[in-house]
Amino acid sequence: MGHLPHFQLFIDGEWSEGSDARVLTSENPATGQGWATFACASAGDVDRAVAAAKRVLDDPAWRDMTQTARGKLLYRLADLVAEHAPRLGELETTDSGKLLAETAAQTGYVADYYRYFAGLADKVEGTVLPIDKPDMHVFTTREPIGVVAAIVPWNAQMFLTATKLGPALAAGCSVVLKASEIAPVPMLEFARLIEQAGFPPGVVSVITGDAENCAIPLTRHPDIDRIAFTGGPETARHVVRNSAENFAVTSLELGGKSPIVVFDDADLDGAANGLIAGNFGASGQSCVAGTRGLVHRSILEPLIARIEEKAQAIRLGDPLQADTHVGPLCTAAQVHRIEETLSKAQGQGAVIRFGGKATDRPGNYMMPTLVQCTSPETETLQVEMFGPVMSLLPFDTEDEAIALANSTPFGLGSGVFTQNLARAHRVSKRIRAGICWVNTYRAISPIAPFGGFNQSGYGREAGIEAMLDYTRTKTTWISTAQEPMANPFIMR
Known part of the structure; x- marks a missing residue:
């Protein structure tokens, strides 16, 4: 097993093994043989990743970065994804069995998702409200929702990552990206592009592991503010139950019988x-x-x-x-x-x-x-x-x-x-x-919202709507009155 390629976790800008040193082997579905090994995250590793994501939200390097500058980082990431699409496609095909013709082409197209959200980064605006009180100036702003747990399955993982990571980073969030323990190799390799694009350490961590040691500790972690999950309905029910621990805003993109x-x-x-x-x-x-x-x-x-x-x-x-x-x-x-x-x-x-x-x-x-x-x-x-x-x-x-x-x-x-x-x-x-x-089927675009009804989940990925889902609205009231506040016992 030692001769197989090995892939580590990417946490807080550093590459490492899992804290409990567990390693799994990934099989090539075309041969049934092991072809690579990868590190598995423990609950302690989840804590490290989430702590880094929380810390960086108050780091001036990310907190004070302008929306336009965030967009430029996403443009850089898009260029790197396009440049490395053949390599990422080959890894995804070897790891999951999907056709190279599709994985390489889809990864190349995924670059347009990052470009789309890069362009939106400085287009999300607040509103001045025509308030019914003449001595008040009231306006809204949209702020990053916070720490995001993005959970993607093994199929179409570059696409499903872009629909979460793109809007989250454009909004100014930080992300712990959890790849499936089935065929996670392309996601662990993709983390290198995050590093090369120049995002500050901790803005994005990429981990993988099983439900008990990784997914459950992540989705119920008290410092997670937003969960973006793609997977099956049964797992989604557990995710929703776990979110009761942290009241994280949750979106679910589930299966179907279309x-x-x-x-x-x-x-x-x-x-x-x-x-x-x-x-x-x-x-x-x-x-x-x-x-x-x-x-x-x-x-x-x-x-x-x-x-x-x-x-x-x-x-x-x-x-x-x-x-x-x-x-x-x-x-x-x-x-x-x-x-x-x-x-x-x-x-x-x-x-x-x-x-x-x-x-x-x-x-x-x-x-x-x-x-x-x-x-x-x-x-x-x-x-x-x-x-x-x-x-x-x-x-x-x-x-x-x-x-x-x-x-x-x-x-x-x-x-x-x-x-x-x-x-x-x-x-x-x-x-x-x-x-x-x-009169067509299976067409996608970064401009078009993607998501379902009923047991296919809720929330939308792609499109402007997705960008807004990674923000929360703040309302600011400024008194313009010349006199001090009157009776404190009566609500204005």
Whole structure:
């Protein structure tokens, strides 16, 4: 194990092992073999990181830095992210199994998120209030909310980090970034760019570790003011309970079972590509995966034929190769869970049109799979599997399609395919989800808010709204009266 690359924690501007010296090995999902080791944080390390983040809020080097200067640091970080995108993408692919073609490109695009928030850093303004008291001058200002605990999962981690770190730093907060203990290597390497960009020590610390020793002590820490969490609903419930200890403002970006509704007037090629993007893109390991395909009965078979034809050209293989379309899943447990779910679906009458099993090659590979369902209760339409599994269910009317689309406790992404503009507006308005893509799928931008409804969480990442969520409003009253305060026992 000693010959494997090793990655340390980044706390208060310094690189270190965890205080209890625990080290874990990260496996390459394409081979099933260990390829790197990393240090794990203890509760004591969490205390160090949070203490540094709290201290730096009162350090003139950060506290008194102008908003414009903070923006310039973020621009520098954006340039470094773009410059190192190939390296970070390669690390993420080796560590998580996601395609290099996507990880490198997505990391390069993530630089635009930092540029967006860099530009917003000196655009958040206060307001002079037209107060109803003539001898008062009253105005509001927005201040940094404080110490932020940013918790990101292993999938799309550069993107999900940027949507938290960008607005938090632009607002003047300090951040303890907790990477998943599954595939954390690119985040630990990313910390080097924070250092190179010139942020004062303590403004950002990057740690990783398990729930008991790292995540729980972080989310319940008394000096945490804001929690930004991306992950699953069950873990989120623990996060919310932990936040009762510190009353931290909390945002949750959780999972989903996103519907993609295909009407009978849809372009079949476009719809097939949208369903493939929503289910097989990122090997299905996406919180917005469109795993509930709802198709008008009259075009179900022609659409399936189109998907089957396109699926024959899908190349499953080494995620580091440029011509690969679907790589391995991050963990072997995902493969087993998908196989069990497919077995239950077949017992419920579902038909697997293609795929449906793991491959016999080394690594955590699952074949792209299409499941034709007859009931909305089919297991594959209910369970978030995080793998390349597409499930299709027919509908007959627009109202039925909308009812099926909304028959889930989740509400993150959704898709509508139709060439009828009125229908596009009508249906997208009625679907209960934070995002609706029409005649496309899986598009993102730093300008567009990202987040869900119901059990897909609350709060928004990206867009101006996200920036404001890392500030709090202060109201200042200044008396302009020439006479001293009158009766102290009567509220003005």
